[in-house]
Amino acid sequence: MESLKTLLVANRGEIAVRILKTAKKLNLRTIALYTEPDAASAHVQLADEAFLLDGPPSKAYIDGDQIIKLAKRNHVDAIIPGYGFLSENADFARAIAKAGMVFAGPSPECIEAFGLKHTARDLATKAGVPIVPGSTGLVTSEEDAVKVAKDLGFPVMLKATAGGGGMGLLTCSSEDEVRESFATVRSRGEALFKNAGLFIERYYPSSHHIEVQVFGNGDGKAIAIGERECSIQRRHQKIIEECPSPFVTRNPGLRESLGDAAVRLAESIKYGSAGTIEYLVDDETGAFFFLEMNTRLQVEHGITELCYGVDLVELMLKQADAQLSGTKGLEVAFLTGITVDAPSGAAIEARVYAENPTKDFAPCPGTLQSVEWKELPGSRIDTWVYRGIKVSANYDPLLAKVMLHSPSRTQAIEGMRTILTQSRICGPPTNLEFLAEILTDERFVTGNTLTRFLDDFQWKLVTALKKVLNEGNGDITFSNKLISMIGCGNCVDILGSKKGYTPDRPWLFEEFDQITFYRVSEEEYEKELALFNSGRYEYQWEEVIFDMAEHNKLLHDTKEEVAAIRARQRKAQDEMDKLEAELLEHWAKEKAEKGVPVDAIENLLKDPQILPIEAPLNANIWKVEVKQGDKLDEGQIVVILEAMKLEIAVRTELHAAGATVEKVLVQPGDSIEAGKPLILVRNA
Numbered sequence: 001m002e003s004l005k006t007l008l009v010a011n012r013g014e015i016a017v018r019i020l021k022t023a024k025k026l027n028l029r030t031i032a033l034y035t036e037p038d039a040a041s042a043h044v045q046l047a048d049e050a051f052l053l054d055g056p057p058s059k060a061y062i063d064g065d066q067i068i069k070l071a072k073r074n075h076v077d078a079i080i081p082g083y084g085f086l087s088e089n090a091d092f093a094r095a096i097a098k099a100g101m102v103f104a105g106p107s108p109e110c111i112e113a114f115g116l117k118h119t120a121r122d123l124a125t126k127a128g129v130p131i132v133p134g135s136t137g138l139v140t141s142e143e144d145a146v147k148v149a150k151d152l153g154f155p156v157m158l159k160a161t162a163g164g165g166g167m168g169l170l171t172c173s174s175e176d177e178v179r180e181s182f183a184t185v186r187s188r189g190e191a192l193f194k195n196a197g198l199f200i201e202r203y204y205p206s207s208h209h210i211e212v213q214v215f216g217n218g219d220g221k222a223i224a225i226g227e228r229e230c231s232i233q234r235r236h237q238k239i240i241e242e243c244p245s246p247f248v249t250r251n252p253g254l255r256e257s258l259g260d261a262a263v264r265l266a267e268s269i270k271y272g273s274a275g276t277i278e279y280l281v282d283d284e285t286g287a288f289f290f291l292e293m294n295t296r297l298q299v300e301h302g303i304t305e306l307c308y309g310v311d312l313v314e315l316m317l318k319q320a321d322a323q324l325s326g327t328k329g330l331e332v333a334f335l336t337g338i339t340v341d342a343p344s345g346a347a348i349e350a351r352v353y354a355e356n357p358t359k360d361f362a363p364c365p366g367t368l369q370s371v372e373w374k375e376l377p378g379s380r381i382d383t384w385v386y387r388g389i390k391v392s393a394n395y396d397p398l399l400a401k402v403m404l405h406s407p408s409r410t411q412a413i414e415g416m417r418t419i420l421t422q423s424r425i426c427g428p429p430t431n432l433e434f435l436a437e438i439l440t441d442e443r444f445v446t447g448n449t450l451t452r453f454l455d456d457f458q459w460k461l462v463t464a465l466k467k468v469l470n471e472g473n474g475d476i477t478f479s480n481k482l483i484s485m486i487g488c489g490n491c492v493d494i495l496g497s498k499k500g501y502t503p504d505r506p507w508l509f510e511e512f513d514q515i516t517f518y519r520v521s522e523e524e525y526e527k528e529l530a531l532f533n534s535g536r537y538e539y540q541w542e543e544v545i546f547d548m549a550e551h552n553k554l555l556h557d558t559k560e561e562v563a564a565i566r567a568r569q570r571k572a573q574d575e576m577d578k579l580e581a582e583l584l585e586h587w588a589k590e591k592a593e594k595g596v597p598v599d600a601i602e603n604l605l606k607d608p609q610i611l612p613i614e615a616p617l618n619a620n621i622w623k624v625e626v627k628q629g630d631k632l633d634e635g636q637i638v639v640i641l642e643a644m645k646l647e648i649a650v651r652t653e654l655h656a657a658g659a660t661v662e663k664v665l666v667q668p669g670d671s672i673e674a675g676k677p678l679i680l681v682r683n684a
Contacts, residue, residue, distance in 0.1 A: 003324035014382045015082040016043035022313040035060045037392035042384045058394040064092040078320045080104035087296035104320040106273045106295045113292040118199040124290040127268040129261045132289040134201035144184045147177045152202045160189030161197040196671045208281040211264040213304045218272025219328035224259030225340045231449045239351045243303040244343045246447025272329045303347035306405035342428040346409040350435045354397040359436040362616045362648045365393040366428035376423035378405040412664040612677035619643035621670040630661045639678045658684040
């Protein structure tokens with residue numbers, strides 16, 4: 001590096017760690033930022049210096065003014081967010097330049113050009129890149145939205161023009177759904193991106209989400225560095241990505257066509273730095289359409305690096321160094337010297353989140369009691385967590401990006417299964433098992449994954465039951481019985497559901513753990529089974545608790561361990577009694593201040609017919625979908641929360657099916673803590 005000596009990383013989590021590693025390799029002085037919840041995060045320890053940000057933890061990392069002032073005081077040469085809100089904030093990039101530093105990313109003009117998706121469509125058209133059929137410009141009224149949707153043909157997608165990260169999108173299959181969604185998308189755009197504009201595109205259910213990595217030097221030269229398949233998404237957010245795309249590999253000439261179009265678009269605006277062109281590709285015809293350009297480093301950039309032998313962060317920093325030295329960017333000869341003809345082998349990335357797939361992927365903050373990653377040759381784990389770290393409700397619940405590069409796709413799939421099934425994270429629920437099971441799905445194995453993949457994917461919770469006990473154990477026959485009986489739904493009685501410890505049952509206590517009890521019986525077999533909210537099954541055999549969601553980890557039936565379990569249960573019961581009393585007092589006081597009758601809270605704990613539906617995490621109330629007197633169906637959405645940049649739908653569970661809403665305790669705009677009641681329902 002000639003001019004770049006000190007780098008400030010304006011982000012947190014795994015991306016901050018990943019950037020810092022490359023900066024260290026380049027012998028740069030590094031500065032990290034953190035908030036109180038992140039004080040023990042890995043990026044703080046890795047940087048040469050770290051500074052505590054002022055203000056609310058949920059907003060501190062996007063406080064551009066504070067970050068720039070801190071950078072100037074510490075003689076920073078360049079600032080790099082990587083990805084996130086600041087990475088695509090043209091005003092932030094412009095303010096950095098005004099302060100005499102360099103923004104390690106594209107120019108403000110390039111960010112603005114693609115910042116609004118409806119204008120990005122126009123740029124793509126001018127560059128000769130096909131776009132998804134849709135509205136011309138923004139749609140400003142509900143009636144116009146209905147007309148456009150009818151003209152395009154259902155289904156359609158309503159999109160916030162300033163949206164990103166999978167937020168501000170709704171799919172509509174009828175006129176009624178368009179009417180219902182129009183105001184919602186506008187309000188989400190205004191709340192999240194300060195822009196209520198929306199446009200409409202035709203929705204292709206049988207399609208692939210494929211993106212091309214580009215890098216430009218800011219002076220009219222750009223290269224394409226392969227493609228990534230990103231079709232497996234939940235809430236329009238990717239969770240498994242591949243490089244190269246198996247669909248593209250099967251279609252000769254498609255890789256070249258996608259790459260050529262991406263280069264044309266990037267060069268048309270003299271794009272500088274790393275960027276990604278996202279396409280929708282029709283599964284039947286192979287026709288592709290421009291979706292958007294992300295003017296930043298992509299979360300899944302690592303698998304491209306593995307397959308093409310490049311370090312995209314290093315290229316971004318070298319581009320910034322060239323700008324500091326007074327040039328537009330990297331020399332053409334250097335850029336064209338990067339080998340991008342064909343990928344080497346295959347790489348897969350799986351995003352590991354602290355979330356519960358059984359609860360609509362609700363984020364699950366909490367303390368990680370242990371973290372053990374299985375590593376294989378060719379594996380790469382970008383993470384910020386370790387044992388004892390606390391996952392905050394203020395931020396996205398991404399724990400790690402697990403990647404594996406192998407000579408073939410088949411080997412990569414097998415290796416990723418091994419990594420995901422043999423990695424261990426104890427604490428809040430994660431999606432590890434969910435990801436591992438996706439890799440066993442025939443559609444994934446054969447490379448036929450469409451964007452609707454998860455809509456059709458049925459996660460069999462009995463995956464845990466397949467991890468049967470060791471050969472030779474006297475209970476192996478019973479374990480196999482459980483697998484078959486629960487798998488087909490036979491001989492299963494649901495006994496009910498309860499939160500936390502129960503004195504008449506032997507399950508190990510977990511604070512705020514929702515447990516569903518089943519009785520499984522057939523012929524001579526009859527056992528009670530507990531399903532925890534993390535997807536973990538337990539059952540008792542004599543004096544031993546068998547945990548079938550752990551691989552061959554069993555409690556030994558020694559007198560000492562049984563005694564320890566009993567002691568733990570007694571202590572847990574004492575703690576629960578104390579907690580219940582404290583909650584009764586706290587809720588009564590809190591609800592009285594809000595004008596809610598105290599007897600409603602008393603009924604919560606005393607009236608057996610009154611049950612709460614509670615917030616799964618600290619969040620803000622986005623929308624209340626029910627009112628007093630409504631009769632509830634199983635799985636019905638009652639409240640929509642907003643937290644960690646996500647919208648979380650709270651639904652009725654089995655115990656509330658057929659119940660009637662007794663009282664709604666929250667309204668839009670309220671904040672609520674995890675475990676607090678949202679509504680009270682009266683059992684049928």
